Amino acid sequence: MAGIPVQWWLFFLFSSYLATILVTSSTMKTYIIYMDKWAKPDEFSDHKQWYASMIKSVTSTTEKQEDAAGDEDRIIYNYQTAFHGVAAQLSEEEVEKVQEQTGVMALFPETVYQLHTTRSPMFLGLEREDSTSVISDNLFNSDVVVGVLDTGIWPESPSFNDTGMTRIPAHWKGTCELGRGFEKHHCNRKIVGARVFYRGYEAASGKINEQVEYKSPRDQDGHGTHTAATVAGAPVHGANLLGYAYGTARGMAPGARIAAYKVCWTGGCFSSDILSAVDRAVADGVNVLSISLGGGVSSYCRDSLSIGAFAAMEMGVFVSCSAGNGGPDPISLTNVSPWVTTVGASTMDRDFPATIKLGMGKFLTGASLYKGRRNISSNRLYPLVYHGSNSSNLTPSSMCLEGTLDRHSVAGKIVICDRGISPRVQKGQVVKDAGGVGMILTNTAANGEELVADCHLLPAVAVGETTGKFIKHYAAANRNPTATLAFLGTKLRIRPSPVVAAFSSRGPNILSLEILKPDMVAPGVNILAAWTGELGPSSLPSDHRRTKFNILSGTSMSCPHVSGVAALIKSRHPDWSPAAIKSALMTTSYVHDNTQNPLKDASTAAFSTPYDHGAGHINPLKALDPGLIYDIAAQDYFEFLCAQGLTSSELVVFSKFSNRTCRHTLGNAGDLNYPAISAVYPENGNVTVLTLHRTVTNVGPPVSSYHVVLSPFKGASVKVEPTRLDFTGKRKKLTYKIIFTTRSRQTAPVFGSVTWKDGVHRVRSPVVITWLPPL
Numbered sequence: 001m002a003g004i005p006v007q008w009w010l011f012f013l014f015s016s017y018l019a020t021i022l023v024t025s026s027t028m029k030t031y032i033i034y035m036d037k038w039a040k041p042d043e044f045s046d047h048k049q050w051y052a053s054m055i056k057s058v059t060s061t062t063e064k065q066e067d068a069a070g071d072e073d074r075i076i077y078n079y080q081t082a083f084h085g086v087a088a089q090l091s092e093e094e095v096e097k098v099q100e101q102t103g104v105m106a107l108f109p110e111t112v113y114q115l116h117t118t119r120s121p122m123f124l125g126l127e128r129e130d131s132t133s134v135i136s137d138n139l140f141n142s143d144v145v146v147g148v149l150d151t152g153i154w155p156e157s158p159s160f161n162d163t164g165m166t167r168i169p170a171h172w173k174g175t176c177e178l179g180r181g182f183e184k185h186h187c188n189r190k191i192v193g194a195r196v197f198y199r200g201y202e203a204a205s206g207k208i209n210e211q212v213e214y215k216s217p218r219d220q221d222g223h224g225t226h227t228a229a230t231v232a233g234a235p236v237h238g239a240n241l242l243g244y245a246y247g248t249a250r251g252m253a254p255g256a257r258i259a260a261y262k263v264c265w266t267g268g269c270f271s272s273d274i275l276s277a278v279d280r281a282v283a284d285g286v287n288v289l290s291i292s293l294g295g296g297v298s299s300y301c302r303d304s305l306s307i308g309a310f311a312a313m314e315m316g317v318f319v320s321c322s323a324g325n326g327g328p329d330p331i332s333l334t335n336v337s338p339w340v341t342t343v344g345a346s347t348m349d350r351d352f353p354a355t356i357k358l359g360m361g362k363f364l365t366g367a368s369l370y371k372g373r374r375n376i377s378s379n380r381l382y383p384l385v386y387h388g389s390n391s392s393n394l395t396p397s398s399m400c401l402e403g404t405l406d407r408h409s410v411a412g413k414i415v416i417c418d419r420g421i422s423p424r425v426q427k428g429q430v431v432k433d434a435g436g437v438g439m440i441l442t443n444t445a446a447n448g449e450e451l452v453a454d455c456h457l458l459p460a461v462a463v464g465e466t467t468g469k470f471i472k473h474y475a476a477a478n479r480n481p482t483a484t485l486a487f488l489g490t491k492l493r494i495r496p497s498p499v500v501a502a503f504s505s506r507g508p509n510i511l512s513l514e515i516l517k518p519d520m521v522a523p524g525v526n527i528l529a530a531w532t533g534e535l536g537p538s539s540l541p542s543d544h545r546r547t548k549f550n551i552l553s554g555t556s557m558s559c560p561h562v563s564g565v566a567a568l569i570k571s572r573h574p575d576w577s578p579a580a581i582k583s584a585l586m587t588t589s590y591v592h593d594n595t596q597n598p599l600k601d602a603s604t605a606a607f608s609t610p611y612d613h614g615a616g617h618i619n620p621l622k623a624l625d626p627g628l629i630y631d632i633a634a635q636d637y638f639e640f641l642c643a644q645g646l647t648s649s650e651l652v653v654f655s656k657f658s659n660r661t662c663r664h665t666l667g668n669a670g671d672l673n674y675p676a677i678s679a680v681y682p683e684n685g686n687v688t689v690l691t692l693h694r695t696v697t698n699v700g701p702p703v704s705s706y707h708v709v710l711s712p713f714k715g716a717s718v719k720v721e722p723t724r725l726d727f728t729g730k731r732k733k734l735t736y737k738i739i740f741t742t743r744s745r746q747t748a749p750v751f752g753s754v755t756w757k758d759g760v761h762r763v764r765s766p767v768v769i770t771w772l773p774p775l
């Protein structure tokens with residue numbers, strides 16, 4: 001096995017989902033069909049009947065020859081709120097026929113989305129606790145309901161205790177779906193709804209084995225429990241993971257309600273299920289949707305999450321999504337639609353230090369969440385071994401992949417393992433199984449110095465790339481290298497922090513440079529929150545420990561922080577649109593760390609840019625009182641799509657429900673009233689002046705006066721007109737222009753900011769200028 005090249009391992013890992021789908025459904029696949037709601041012929045009493053008849057008409061001829069499965073079985077979902085149409089199983093020939101039917105506007109094949117934790121093979125998690133909850137207790141009861149699309153919920157967690165909460169809000173129409181391990185009493189005034197969506201998953205992967213997996217809202221993965229508790233968990237004193245991160249755990253909006261929509265199963269999260277969950281959630285009356293998962297970015301109009309989120313936004317629902325864990329590579333973002341809030345991840349000021357003492361006497365530091373009987377063994381040195389070469393090439397055995405370590409050369413030793421390909425905790429398991437006494441997990445260039453602390457089953461310390469190289473060199477250059485490990489617990493007030501996580505996906509936005517993404521960063525490294533009772537904290541089947549809390553990392557963890565703060569803003573300002581809430585979050589965020597220096601990037605230790613951190617790090621208290629907001633109505637987002645040049649057949653999924661048409665009010669996609677500003681010079685070098693427009697709405701004191709402050713810009717002169725905005729009333733809107741004049745075309749993007757100040761509020765927008773290279 002050691003001989004299998006790395007590329008093959010990658011192939012096995014990533015093709016496993018695909019293989020399941022191909023094997024279990026030979027000819028039929030699931031398609032999501034978008035229908036023109038208004039085209040229903042009168043002969044059908046309702047849409048469901050019409051859709052069923054339409055599917056029947058294309059399937060009946062083929063069905064006769066085969067054994068007659070009912071046509072009803074072909075339809076796995078009817079969508080009626082955020083989306084209109086059905087998900088149905090069809091053969092390729094039937095797909096062609098469907099496209100000719102009246103009322104069929106668009107058709108998409110099923111796709112698979114993944115959760116954005118760093119348990120995904122490419123990334124590893126660090127551990128930290130959540131120290132950002134500084135929200136005043138008078139927001140304790142709230143009628144805001146946050147829908148969490150995830151792996152379900154573990155209702156026994158103390159984070160979902162509803163003691164002291166008022167009755168379920170009157171507007172709530174959701175329900176609790178019961179099933180194995182999930183009964184009526186598992187919903188309460190905190191968990192106000194719980195539903196399951198598995199028909200798309202089963203159509204592709206076969207029936208869920210109910211003995212092995214809960215076909216109910218109960219969460220056996222832990223991810224959904226963790227994200228839901230981060231959004232709106234009740235305060236729990238003395239929360240910790242094996243003694244680490246001890247303190248009070250609470251969600252960002254402890255007074256808000258949670259509705260769990262379980263869309264992810266052991267084999268992934270399927271688009272027809274996700275879309276159905278968004279559809280139901282909007283009908284149920286959620287105010288905020290928290291979605292810590294993503295798929296590939298194709299286009300605004302073919303990604304079902306993007307389409308579902310558009311409709312949710314039209315109905316006033318704020319949608320927060322994880323940016324993805326594809327960093328530090330550029331252009332690695334998912335969930336980039338302007339109507340969703342795209343959240344990247346950053347560190348907090350908490351750390352879990354551990355030390356490595358080498359036989360030569362040198363001490364090095366790393367991070368660990370290991371909790372064994374004690375230190376590995378007081379001061380005894382163990383032989384140290386690394387199964388890689390001293391070139392920087394990774395090999396299956398240097399990464400301690402399963403089956404690559406030989407007991408003979410590992411037993412009784414501390415093993416150095418490179419990060420990559422397999423989950424971090426699994427490497428620890430591989431070392432343990434081969435008789436190793438400890439592990440040093442080293443970062444590679446992809447992770448830089450960002451430390452990853454996991455709940456390993458054996459003593460293990462994670463180290464940065466530089467430290468890792470030093471240790472590997474020591475191990476290679478000495479005949480009898482030795483080391484020992486020591487664990488120092490939890491340290492607070494780490495500086496600098498926050499730092500943008502190396503794994504956090506980076507801009508620019510591949511679909512439109514005019515929309516700067518990600519929107520913001522929030523804590524996503526070493527987050528302590530509630531956990532399932534079904535799995536140990538390492539998530540390994542061999543881990544028999546059970547903990548009420550776990551520490552995870554990923555943009556999956558940062559997204560629910562923003563969802564929770566959005567819920568707070570929504571309870572304070574019930575009439576604000578999703579765009580207003582996003583604007584408040586973005587314009588109040590900060591771009592400095594706790595050493596008063598600009599935010600840094602963990603992968604390079606250099607300053608991060610808006611392509612890494614968006615508008616900056618969320619500042620929940622400030623976001624409740626932003627002074628001014630950049631509002632955007634649903635029709636404005638639609639005009640943005642028109643300006644992007646989408647064809648009418650592509651626009652149909654956004655236009656049909658509300659009969660929207662392009663009024664061409666937006667000359668330039670960069671004129672969308674976004675709280676971030678992106679000026680894109682065309683390839684034609686003759687264009688030297690660009691003018692963008694923005695409109696701000698006063699949500700602060702009725703009479704207020706703002707003046708503009710501009711950062712310096714390289715390569716261009718930037719002017720704002722007017723430079724003063726005098727408001728004479730609440731909700732008054734004023735418009736300004738930003739004029740960019742090229743001084744010298746730059747090959748790299750140029751970053752800066754526009755800030756409006758009234759002496760109390762600072763309304764800051766990041767600015768990026770891009771000169772497209774001449775053709």
Ligand SMILES: *[C@@H]1O[C@H](CO)[C@@H](O)[C@H](O)[C@H]1NC(C)=O
Pocket residue numbers: 158161162163
């Ligand atoms: C919920 O919290 C209350 C008050 O803190 C406590 O008395 C009660 O035992 C808790 N219930 C559960 C099920 O933990």
Ligand SMILES: *[C@@H]1O[C@H](CO)[C@@H](O)[C@H](O)[C@H]1NC(C)=O
Pocket residue numbers: 390391476477
């Ligand atoms: C690799 O290790 C060998 C033996 O210790 C040494 O001679 C060689 O210079 C090293 N190569 C690199 C690239 O460090």
Ligand SMILES: *[C@@H]1O[C@H](CO)[C@@H](O)[C@H](O)[C@H]1NC(C)=O
Pocket residue numbers: 374375486487488
């Ligand atoms: C582990 O070792 C470190 C350094 O030698 C020491 O500070 C710490 O107290 C030890 N921890 C335990 C639990 O023995």
Ligand SMILES: *[C@@H]1O[C@H](CO)[C@@H](O)[C@H](O)[C@H]1NC(C)=O
Pocket residue numbers: 038657658659
């Ligand atoms: C859209 O148009 C249809 C008929 O074309 C009409 O019945 C419906 O009321 C319109 N809907 C809206 C929201 O304007």
Ligand SMILES: *[C@@H]1O[C@H](CO)[C@@H](O)[C@H](O)[C@H]1NC(C)=O
Pocket residue numbers: 684685686
């Ligand atoms: C730029 O301007 C020059 C002079 O006016 C003109 O000859 C040239 O065709 C222009 N280039 C483009 C790409 O429009």
